[in-house]
Amino acid sequence: MATRPDPLAYLDEALADLRAKSLYRPLRILDGRQTPHAVMDGRPVISLSSNNYLGLATHPHLVEAALAAVRDLGVGSGAVRTIAGTMELHEELERRLAAFKHTEAVLTFQSGFTANSGVIPTITGERDLIVSDELNHASIIDGVRLAKAARAVFPHKDVDGLEGVLRDARAKGGPGGAYEHILVITDGVFSMDGDIAPLPGICDVCERYDAAVMIDDAHASGVLGRNGRGTVDHFGLHGRVDIQVGTLSKAVGVLGGYVAGTQALRDYLIQRSRPILFSTSHPPAVVAACLAAIDVLEGEPERIDRLWENTRFFKAGLTGLGFDTGISETPITPVIVGDSERAGRLSARLLELGVFAQAVVYPTVAIDRARIRTIVSSEHTRDDLQACLDAFATAGRELRLIGG
Numbered sequence: 001m002a003t004r005p006d007p008l009a010y011l012d013e014a015l016a017d018l019r020a021k022s023l024y025r026p027l028r029i030l031d032g033r034q035t036p037h038a039v040m041d042g043r044p045v046i047s048l049s050s051n052n053y054l055g056l057a058t059h060p061h062l063v064e065a066a067l068a069a070v071r072d073l074g075v076g077s078g079a080v081r082t083i084a085g086t087m088e089l090h091e092e093l094e095r096r097l098a099a100f101k102h103t104e105a106v107l108t109f110q111s112g113f114t115a116n117s118g119v120i121p122t123i124t125g126e127r128d129l130i131v132s133d134e135l136n137h138a139s140i141i142d143g144v145r146l147a148k149a150a151r152a153v154f155p156h157k158d159v160d161g162l163e164g165v166l167r168d169a170r171a172k173g174g175p176g177g178a179y180e181h182i183l184v185i186t187d188g189v190f191s192m193d194g195d196i197a198p199l200p201g202i203c204d205v206c207e208r209y210d211a212a213v214m215i216d217d218a219h220a221s222g223v224l225g226r227n228g229r230g231t232v233d234h235f236g237l238h239g240r241v242d243i244q245v246g247t248l249s250k251a252v253g254v255l256g257g258y259v260a261g262t263q264a265l266r267d268y269l270i271q272r273s274r275p276i277l278f279s280t281s282h283p284p285a286v287v288a289a290c291l292a293a294i295d296v297l298e299g300e301p302e303r304i305d306r307l308w309e310n311t312r313f314f315k316a317g318l319t320g321l322g323f324d325t326g327i328s329e330t331p332i333t334p335v336i337v338g339d340s341e342r343a344g345r346l347s348a349r350l351l352e353l354g355v356f357a358q359a360v361v362y363p364t365v366a367i368d369r370a371r372i373r374t375i376v377s378s379e380h381t382r383d384d385l386q387a388c389l390d391a392f393a394t395a396g397r398e399l400r401l402i403g404g
């Protein structure tokens, strides 16, 4: 075969550039199960980097449900939802989730990412405005990019700033005249800082300016609210948030996303949302495991209690050592280092000490806000967490991130 110049050779340069800037992320290989004690890149570690908050990824009830679904129904759904890929199991999961969330209806998506990117452009049009918190998740940003609506960003968690944007929007409108609809979007729990959206204030302001509210509860699902019902339940705001996106991939332990809201919202998304129309639905094992996860959230609330006890213990330990843990209020606790290269060195040293805690660098966080992002789970023991704190103390002192 004749050789030809590689038309993608520029990617080699791009990769070299990432390496030079300490922004290259090697994939770490998990050998075995996603549990607090794991084997990562061949090394036994205590893991602080999974989103498996409640240990459901390996819970026997979910595993058995998935196995039974495979035996009964096979491994694939065989079609997109709107052609032949809606099984009774999909509908059952949506009914269960709607009852759990106290909403009229739920529609599941293949992931939290596709839920966000599938809902935002579908329900907004050219004469509308989308207003987004500046630190919202990438899947919201991509959903906004796909939309034809005008966009505005408000400063992180700044309800007065949001009010300013809405006041201007209602007073002046856009280039095409007054906006028809306004959609305000916020993460419930911000995934890199672990802080919680000021949802009561956002709801008040949105009601004053006739704007719809959408919340992305990826990191609140299974974590905040009664039995992990999310941020709306945490603040007692049922009926005041129009669209709740949740994920089934993190505390729920499986895979998927969902949109909870009115029946009309569900019906319209089925007609028009592109991931529903153009991408195959979940296989039965995934759906059955998600159904089993709701049983566990309802039947074993002590897991969530343990998660929060561990969170308090670990956070207090890190701040006691003198680390900058930012403004976290949830099990996501960042250890903010600033420089990407130092964050990478801290993560590498922790790995040598038997703790797996990944560095998070640009573009996931701002270029000067590189960090180690930790998430404890209900399944870590006190001894596990103390061992992690000891490793942080050693590595932090060696790298002069903390005194002592």
Ligand SMILES: Cc1ncc(COP(=O)(O)O)c(C=O)c1O
Pocket: 111, 112, 113, 114, 116, 137, 139, 187, 189, 190, 191, 216, 218, 219, 247, 248, 249, 250, 255, 256, 257
């Ligand atoms: C805030 C937020 N929204 C959405 C997602 C996407 O969820 P999923 O992993 O289910 O696609 C994530 C996961 O990284 C997230 O942190």
